Amino acid sequence: MTESPRPTGPVDAAHLQDLLATMFAPWVQELDLVVRAVEPDGVMLALPVGSRHVHGGGVMCGQTLMAAADTAMVLAISAQLGGFRPMTTVQLQTSFLRPVARDAGEVTIVARVLKPGRQLVFGEIECLLPDGKLAAHATTTYALL
Secondary structure: OOOOOOOOOOOHHHHHHHHHHOOOOOOHOOOOOOEEEEOOOOHHHHHEEOOOHHHHOEEEEEEHHEEEEEEEHHHHHHHHHHHOEEEEEEEEEEOOOOOOOOOOOEEEEEEEEEEEEOEEEEEEEHHHHHOOOOEEEEEEEEEOO
16 A cells, blocks of 8 residues: 545545545455544444355354454544555454344444554444444554554
């Protein structure tokens, strides 16, 4: 990934949606994430529950939730930095609390930057079911390159 042009103003949902379409690997783009909101400390995304992300047990696979969480945090950090900057995931710890049923519709992914630093950024992500219950929770550390 290369650094994208910095926006002329605050980073908004449209800018982050463009980052999703241009800066991420094709398989990440296939998650069909939609940026719903940008806040001072993070972002909110929608993750559609599609059949390709549901395993034989009839629920969304954890790998999909982890990929969405990781992607959401990159966008949250990019929003705080005023645009994309190369970074890498150092740590992603995920706890799965409830299954996401194949008919759930979508999962809301909320990523928050807890502590931005010069080299490391710490954050947390919540994956919420349509009824607001927590399906998964992740904590993260990223190294800015």
